Amino acid sequence: MLDLEKPPVSVLRRNNVHVSGSGEKAMMFAHGFGCDQNMWRFVAPAFEDEFRVVLFDHVGAGGSDLSAFSHQKYATLDGYADDVIEIARELEVENGIFVGHSVSAMIGVLAARKAPELFEALVLIGPSPRYIDDADYVGGFSQAQIEELLEFLDSNHMGWSAAMAPVIVGNADRPELGEELTNSFCRTDPEIARHFARTTFMSDNRRDLADVPARSLILQCSEDVIAPKAVGEFVHKAMPNSTLVLMRASGHCPNLSAPDETIAAIKSFV
Amino acid sequence: MNQQRPPPGSADATAPEESLEDLYENAPCGYLSFLPDGRIVRANQTLLTWTGYGREELMGQRFQDLLHVAGKIYYETHFAPLLRMQGFFHEVALDLVCKNQARMPVLVNATEREAPFGSDRFIRMTVFNAVDRRRYERELLAARKAADEASRELQALNATLEQRVQEEVQERIKAEEALRQAQKMEAIGQLTGGVAHDFNNLLTVIMGGLETIGRQLTNLPEGTDTGRMTRALNMAQQGAQRAATLTARLLAFARRQPLDPKPIEPNRLVSGLADLLQRTLGETISLETVSGAGLWKAQADPGELENALINLAINARDAMPAGGKLTIETSNAHLDEAYVEALAEPVPPGQYVQIAVSDTGFGMSEETLARIFEPFFTTKEAGKGTGLGLSQVYGFVRQTGGHIRVYSELGHGTTVKIYLPRYAGDTTAATGSLPLQSGPAYGGDETILVVEDHEDLRAYSCGVLRDLGYHVLEAGTGRSALEMLQASDKVDLLFTDVVLPDGMDGRQLADEAKRRRPGLKVLFTTGYTRNAIVHNGRLDPGVELIGKPFTFDELATKVRAILDRG
Numbered sequence: 023m024l025d026l027e028k029p030p031v032s033v034l035r036r037n038n039v040h041v042s043g044s045g046e047k048a049m050m051f052a053h054g055f056g057c058d059q060n061m062w063r064f065v066a067p068a069f070e071d072e073f074r075v076v077l078f079d080h081v082g083a084g085g086s087d088l089s090a091f092s093h094q095k096y097a098t099l100d101g102y103a104d105d106v107i108e109i110a111r112e113l114e115v116e117n118g119i120f121v122g123h124s125v126s127a128m129i130g131v132l133a134a135r136k137a138p139e140l141f142e143a144l145v146l147i148g149p150s151p152r153y154i155d156d157a158d159y160v161g162g163f164s165q166a167q168i169e170e171l172l173e174f175l176d177s178n179h180m181g182w183s184a185a186m187a188p189v190i191v192g193n194a195d196r197p198e199l200g201e202e203l204t205n206s207f208c209r210t211d212p213e214i215a216r217h218f219a220r221t222t223f224m225s226d227n228r229r230d231l232a233d234v235p236a237r238s239l240i241l242q243c244s245e246d247v248i249a250p251k252a253v254g255e256f257v258h259k260a261m262p263n264s265t266l267v268l269m270r271a272s273g274h275c276p277n278l279s280a281p282d283e284t285i286a287a288i289k290s291f292v
Numbered sequence: 293m294n295q296q297r298p299p300p301g302s303a304d305a306t307a308p309e310e311s312l313e314d315l316y317e318n319a320p321c322g323y324l325s326f327l328p329d330g331r332i333v334r335a336n337q338t339l340l341t342w343t344g345y346g347r348e349e350l351m352g353q354r355f356q357d358l359l360h361v362a363g364k365i366y367y368e369t370h371f372a373p374l375l376r377m378q379g380f381f382h383e384v385a386l387d388l389v390c391k392n393q394a395r396m397p398v399l400v401n402a403t404e405r406e407a408p409f410g411s412d413r414f415i416r417m418t419v420f421n422a423v424d425r426r427r428y429e430r431e432l433l434a435a436r437k438a439a440d441e442a443s444r445e446l447q448a449l450n451a452t453l454e455q456r457v458q459e460e461v462q463e464r465i466k467a468e469e470a471l472r473q474a475q476k477m478e479a480i481g482q483l484t485g486g487v488a489h490d491f492n493n494l495l496t497v498i499m500g501g502l503e504t505i506g507r508q509l510t511n512l513p514e515g516t517d518t519g520r521m522t523r524a525l526n527m528a529q530q531g532a533q534r535a536a537t538l539t540a541r542l543l544a545f546a547r548r549q550p551l552d553p554k555p556i557e558p559n560r561l562v563s564g565l566a567d568l569l570q571r572t573l574g575e576t577i578s579l580e581t582v583s584g585a586g587l588w589k590a591q592a593d594p595g596e597l598e599n600a601l602i603n604l605a606i607n608a609r610d611a612m613p614a615g616g617k618l619t620i621e622t623s624n625a626h627l628d629e630a631y632v633e634a635l636a637e638p639v640p641p642g643q644y645v646q647i648a649v650s651d652t653g654f655g656m657s658e659e660t661l662a663r664i665f666e667p668f669f670t671t672k673e674a675g676k677g678t679g680l681g682l683s684q685v686y687g688f689v690r691q692t693g694g695h696i697r698v699y700s701e702l703g704h705g706t707t708v709k710i711y712l713p714r715y716a717g718d719t720t721a722a723t724g725s726l727p728l729q730s731g732p733a734y735g736g737d738e739t740i741l742v743v744e745d746h747e748d749l750r751a752y753s754c755g756v757l758r759d760l761g762y763h764v765l766e767a768g769t770g771r772s773a774l775e776m777l778q779a780s781d782k783v784d785l786l787f788t789d790v791v792l793p794d795g796m797d798g799r800q801l802a803d804e805a806k807r808r809r810p811g812l813k814v815l816f817t818t819g820y821t822r823n824a825i826v827h828n829g830r831l832d833p834g835v836e837l838i839g840k841p842f843t844f845d846e847l848a849t850k851v852r853a854i855l856d857r858g
Contacts, residue, residue: 056369060377124369167361174362223365245329247356247364272329274368278376279328 033108037078038085041113043070048115049292050076050141052106054124054148055222056215058084061123064281069288073119078109080126082214091214099125099225103132110140117142119292120236123277124148124248125222132227134236144238145288148274149257150249151227159228160252168223175216231260238264239291241284245272265291322398322419328376330354339419344391355417358388360395371402375415379404385422385429397426470636477637477665481687484667488542493746495539496842499532500752503844507759542667544596544687551593551691555715558590558597558622558645559583565598569605569618576615577608584623589715590645596688597712603681604649604708611653611706619650625711627695639695644711651707656700664698685710735760735848738784738855742766743773743801744817745793753787753817756844757851770796770804777805783812785855790818813854817842 033039040059043049049069051062059077066075079086080102095101106129110118120141122130127149134141153161154168163171238261242254251268258266267287271280316323322339326332335350343350343358356364363386374381380403387395399420404413449456506525512518562581570579601620608618625646632641656664656671663669665686685708689696693713700706740762744750747768754764765780767773770792777783786805790798802814816837838850 054369056366057373061373063377163361170360171362171365219365245354246368248368273372275373275376278373 033105033112036081036087036090037105037109038087039076039078039109039113041074041076042066043073043075045069045071045073045075047073048076048110048113048118049073050078050106050110050115050118050120052078052120052122052126052129053080053083054122054126055218060084061275061277062121065277065284065288068281068285074113076109076113076115076118080218081105082211082218088211088214093217096217097221099129099132099221099227102126102129103136106130106133107137107140110137115140119143119145121145121288122147122149124150124274125225128225128227128230131230131234134234135230138235141236143292144234144236145241145291146238146257147241147277147284148243148246148249148254149240150253151231151257151260152225153223153248154226156226159256160250162248162250162253163223171223172216172220175212175219228256228260231257232262234261234263236263239287240264240266241269241276241287242266243269243271243273243276246274248274321421324355324417324419326355326415326417328404328413328415330356333414342390342396342419342421343388349391355415360387360389363387375402375404385426388419397422399425473662474636477686480666484542488539492536492539492543493749495532495536497748497752499529499536499843500756502529502532504755507844541681541684544599544684544691551596551688553591553593553692555589555717556592556594556597557587558647558712559587561594561597562601562620562622562647565601569602569620572602572605573609573618577612578617580617580619582619582621584621584646586624587622588624588643588645590712591715592692592694592712593688596684596692600685600688600710601647601649603685607681608649608651608653608706611651611655616652616705618652619648621648621650622646623648624714627711632695635695637690637695639693639711643714644694645714646709646711648707648709650705652705655702655704655706656698657702661698661700734852735762736852736855737761737763739763739765739780739782740785740787740851741773741776741780741783743768743770743786743788743792743798745769745789745791749789753847756847757787759844760848760851762851769794770798770801773801774804774808777808783809785813785815785851787815787817787851790816813857815850815854 038059049066051059051066053059053061058079062077066077069075081096082088082091092101095104106120110133116139118141120130120134120143122128122144124147127144127146128151130141130144130146131149131151134144150161152159153163154165155161155163240254240258240261242249242251244251254266254268258264269276269280269283269287271283273279276284317337319336319338322342323334323336324332324339325334332350332353332355335345335347340347340350356367359367367386371381371384380401382401383399384402386398386400388398390396399422401418401420403416405416406413502525505521506529509518509522509525562583566579566581573579605618612618623646625644627639627641627644629641632638660671664682667683686696689710689712695711697709697711698706699709735757740757742750742754742757742764744753744766745768750766750768754766757764765776765783767776770788771794773786773788777786786802788798788801792798792801796804798816798818802816806812806814814836816835818837818839836850836854838847842850
């Protein structure tokens with residue numbers, strides 16, 4: 023039913039969707055907590071020759087329509103997964119490839135379960151089905167640590183929200199960076215960031231891994247504070263049709279710190 | 293290289309490197325250099341001092357390891373990508389975890405540089421001490437939060453102002469209405485009490501006179517005249533008796549009747565009254581009594597309570613001309629603070645015994661309800677009611693320290709709930725008052741000092757007592773009474789009005805007389821109880837009192853009983 027009072031914002035506008043590339047098959051990139059589609063800047067262009075590349079921002083991030091943000095809808099990752107499905111259907115994606123970083127890896131898993139026809143393959147970069155340790159399961163964070171994080175976000179965002187809007191100045195040592203991208207990158211409404219953090223770090227999608235129909239590539243960085251190696255191995259074990267690649271790249275964002283290694287791993291998988 | 297050229301005007305061109313090193317190590321900010329994966333390759337002395345780490349300890353650690361959990365997560369998800377994408381970040385607020393686990397608030401700037409440490413780029417970070425700044429920020433945040441909350445409250449207040457004003461006004465009107473009602477009842481009470489009091493004194497004289505006539509008549513030889521006189525006398529006495537009943541009710545309403553509260557068992561009292569009530573109600577109205585289990589004792593004057601119940605039953609009967617049902621229920625009740633606070637005429641919160649009298653009659657309108665306790669207010673036809681029944685109930689309950697509530701719905705019926713204070717004592721111990729027995733009046737030869745300022749009344753009382761054979765002394769004020777007491781060797785009983793003129797009331801007189809003559813017996817009389825001897829309308833324990841108007845027999849019996857008491 024259409025709500026006549028509030029005309030539906032186009033899905034493509036809502037999620038600031040950008041499509042490029044010349045291939046038949048679609049490759050959809052989803053950014054994680056804290057960033058926007060610009061984080062694919064070093065990786066996505068490498069696939070434009072072979073794929074129809076789809077970039078988008080989650081609602082609340084980057085150039086998305088902030089008015090579409092709903093505390094209720096985005097209280098679980100399902101809200102984000104539903105958006106992915108809507109975008110893919112709008113663009114008539116079928117048997118495409120979903121590349122999800124960080125929390126978006128799990129968002130892709132949920133979308134692939136809900137709409138198996140959309141993606142034949144998932145690339146999961148630094149996935150974690152649960153961040154908090156639980157009995158034998160190692161998530162990387164204790165309950166107390168995550169509570170500390172959320173409490174910290176509640177009590178102190180002034181310094182960080184200022185940092186979310188960095189001054190746009192050129193960097194002589196990084197001439198490849200244009201000014202335009204810094205405009206929105208990592209710039210989030212503190213309230214939305216807090217909500218996204220809560221949704222992300224309180225999530226538990228371990229049970230959703232078992233029956234994902236798509237084949238999956240798990241890219242696990244070394245020394246990843248957010249998703250340690252044990253988590254990558256857990257995901258690999260839990261997903262029947264998955265490949266685990268341990269990367270030389272350290273940190274949580276190989277798509278930024280080691281784009282070449284990331285591109286190579288994805289290319290050999292697809 | 294530019295840096296190695298001596299600065300213009302420098303006197304010592306041989307030591308620039310040493311001074312630059314010093315500038316780096318002891319700068320007012322911390323310097324850190326680390327590889328893209330975070331591994332620290334260089335730190336200045338300032339940072340080492342702040343964090344407490346030795347230089348060797350810090351080398352090879354990752355910058356992220358110096359952050360607490362929230363900092364780690366945000367660094368990995370926000371600042372590291374920002375740095376990678378933008379090439380720098382400025383003024384990011386972080387907490388460094390020092391070696392002793394203390395946290396140091398800092399602001400950091402970071403820049404990616406092209407330079408070799410075995411790597412094609414590295415990150416240079418400048419760390420500023422932000423301990424004070426963070427404190428200011430927190431204060432600012434707290435102040436802003438407080439301001440936001442105040443603003444929100446103000447907005448909410450504004451939004452609901454109109455409604456609140458309306459509610460407030462309604463509340464005020466209600467309170468004023470209640471106050472007016474209470475004041476009205478009080479004023480009517482004052483007026484009624486005053487009139488009844490004076491009338492009562494007159495009645496006492498009238499009744500006394502009639503009794504004297506009656507006694508004289510018996511001495512006359514019987515004949516036609518004496519027969520007519522006797523009949524006239526009886527009619528006059530009946531009329532006076534009814535007038536006395538009326539004034540008693542008026543005094544009850546005005547809360548000026550002498551009460552003799554006793555511990556009573558309401559269930560027993562109600563069942564003892566059932567026969568009389570059923571006869572009062574007639575055959576078309578059924579009576580049901582529902583006795584509450586474990587019912588407490590109440591503290592009330594049983595006679596007046598019976599009167600109250602009979603009055604209620606009469607009202608109920610008149611409200612059910614076509615028949616119906618009267619239910620009397622007893623139960624324990626607790627009046628809480630919230631309830632009593634809302635009352636126009638408050639009672640203390642606590643335990644009460646409730647007696648509810650319900651009829652299935654035609655009920656009352658709100659206008660009627662508002663006035664039912666007013667004396668002489670009646671909805672009955674002229675001549676059918678005195679308009680004093682409910683006034684008696686009201687006055688009695690209020691004087692007893694209880695509470696009365698009337699619920700009524702037109703066409704459905706009325707419930708009157710009487711709440712009597714729970715008896716606080718443990719047993720059935722009676723008060724010191726002697727039971728007033730009716731029986732043959734007998735006199736004696738003791739000396740009685742009668743103190744009464746009302747001459748007619750005094751004459752009446754003295755006449756009665758002398759007729760009974762007593763030796764009577766009389767006085768009009770407390771002081772003259774004391775003089776008489778002083779002059780007389782033997783006074784057995786002081787019989788005094790409570791209210792006396794000239795600054796000494798009956799109680800003061802009694803106290804002084806007893807001080808001078810220990811063992812002196814005292815009988816008080818009063819038309820009402822608002823005076824020194826009666827507390828809140830109740831008798832002091834052990835004090836004897838005879839209410840005006842009293843009859844020859846009543847006075848004779850009372851006086852004899854007191855004199856005979858050991």
